Amino acid sequence: MKGTVILSHGLESGPQATKVSALAEVAVALGWAEVRPDYRDLDATRDPREIDARIARALAHAPAEGRVVFAGSSMGAFVSGPASVARPSAGLFLLALPTGIPGYPQPFRAAAVPIALVHGWRDEVCPVDAAIDFARERAAALHLVDDDHRLGAHVSECAELFRRFLSGLH
Known part of the structure; x- marks a missing residue:
């Protein structure tokens, strides 16, 4: 086993959601x-x-030992960052990242690990400019697609980008 991927779903979603399920299939196929x-x-x-x-809860699901990658969509992306700070991780894969949550006092924070973001140009919930700024500050891989917040037209592309991301971790 190469490690464990903790996949966090978005706020109006669940663990069997389309995007996290697609990422889960990729992880398992690659031996995670x-x-x-x-x-x-x-x-x-x-x-x-x-x-x-x-x-x-994300941290409670991470094994005590071994490599961990945190990945998530929207609110799941937001919680993956602080989880990566609290528990050493090999990388972060973030979809439709909000860099701040109204009513939550902390901005998004993440460990200094390899990071890849996928974000929609037409994201109506999380402004694309904030994702671009975060990616620029962290020199993170940034993939912008012609889609909205749900990234529904790009699930296969998100899965392929995740495959490349996991394959590139050493």
Whole structure:
């Protein structure tokens, strides 16, 4: 086993969502274990204070030893960053990243690890300029596609980019 990928779904989604399921298939095909924490009980409150509980749950699903990659979409991307700071990780793969959450006092933060972002030019929830700024500051790989926040027209492309990302980790 190459390690474990912790796949975090978005706020109005679940662990069997299309994008995280596509990423899970890629991880398994490349010899990684995949874990998809379920945050729906926390998300039901729509309370930004539950973000800390989301981060704690992602960390609770990470093995104590071995390589870990955190990946997620939207709110799942947001919690993956702080999880990577708390638990040493091999990389971050982020879809539709919000760099801040209204009502949550902390901006997005991430460990100094390889990072790849996929973001839609027409993202109506998370402005593309904030993702571009974050990628520029971190020299992260940034893939911009003609899509909205859900990236629904680019699930296959997201999976292929994830395959390349995992394959490139040493």
